[in-house]
Amino acid sequence: MARTLFITGTDTEVGKTFVSAALLHAFSKAGLRTIGLKPVAAGCESSSQGLVNEDALTLQHFASVKLPYSQVNPVALEAPIAPHIAAQREGKNLSLSRLVGLCRGTLMAPHDMSIVEGAGGWLVPLNSRELLSDLALELRTPVILVVGLRLGCLNHALLTMEAIQRRGIPLAGWIGNQCQQESMAALEENLDTLKSAIRAPCLGILPYSKSPDDEAVQQALNISTLIPRDKAQ
Numbered sequence: 001m002a003r004t005l006f007i008t009g010t011d012t013e014v015g016k017t018f019v020s021a022a023l024l025h026a027f028s029k030a031g032l033r034t035i036g037l038k039p040v041a042a043g044c045e046s047s048s049q050g051l052v053n054e055d056a057l058t059l060q061h062f063a064s065v066k067l068p069y070s071q072v073n074p075v076a077l078e079a080p081i082a083p084h085i086a087a088q089r090e091g092k093n094l095s096l097s098r099l100v101g102l103c104r105g106t107l108m109a110p111h112d113m114s115i116v117e118g119a120g121g122w123l124v125p126l127n128s129r130e131l132l133s134d135l136a137l138e139l140r141t142p143v144i145l146v147v148g149l150r151l152g153c154l155n156h157a158l159l160t161m162e163a164i165q166r167r168g169i170p171l172a173g174w175i176g177n178q179c180q181q182e183s184m185a186a187l188e189e190n191l192d193t194l195k196s197a198i199r200a201p202c203l204g205i206l207p208y209s210k211s212p213d214d215e216a217v218q219q220a221l222n223i224s225t226l227i228p229r230d231k232a233q
Contacts, residue, residue: 003228004107004114005172006136006143008164010156012120014148015177017055020117021212023144024062026223032112032231036063038073039099040119040132043080051076055117062212065111074102083132084125096130100138112231116141122160133167142172144203147194148179154193161198172226173203181208201225 005023009016017038024034036059044051049069056073060066075094077086087094107114116139118124124132136143143164147157157174164171176191184190195202204221211217224232 001228001230002107002111002114003226004116004139004141005226006139006141007115007117007146008122008133008136008143008160009118009146010121010148010153010160013179014146014150015179015206016117016146017058018179018212019144019146019175019177019206020115021058021062022206022217022221023223023226024059024064024113024115025213026218026221027113027227028062028064029218030223030227032064032227033110034062034064035067035107035109035111035114036060036072037103037106037114037116038119039103039116039135040075040077040083040094040126041073042077042083042086042119044073044076044078046078051078058212059115059117063115065109067106067109071102071106074106075099082124083119084127087127094126096126096134096138099126099135103135103139112228113226121156122163133164133169136169137167142170144172145174145198145200147174147176149176149187149190149205150180150184153184154190154197157194158197161200165199171200173201174198175203175221176205178206178208183208
């Protein structure tokens, strides 16, 4: 049976796409058919196929099941601002029911593992009534939390963990990502605190890299608990 994971982060620019791509590559290397989705993306640029987003293109590249861009990123917004504000300015409908329908339709394609990447942090609004994180609840998918290893990550990680678990959504694990070339001060002590405080398994501490398929990045990931039992080798 196929499994879907929702990827969120402690903030924007913490490496959600990098981690999503690394997971897609790892699952594909394990012989699994993978799909990567970025349902909502802001900061898109014009191209021959319309508005496209660099993060969504990355997921499309690393997924083994090749889908049209319009399915990977069904809601593409031009302004590099909060999605609900960009949608209002561009006159586009941004609703939970629409996103759920689009995602479910795409996930009907044969696959084993799918990654659905959020935008920004956990509580990013879709509109005045709904949050993008509501998508994880409606799709009934566990969440992986990407922690950007930089000053402030302890507070951001624990607040996000509490917000996820308060809604009764399973937290499948967390991944620490060294999103800056220079390691944060007191890295090991901060990692010890995260490991003891986050009530979910650590699935890897990724070194700084620009390549999700970098060998050091892949070796740092632990995907064994994420693979469906009937797909495990």
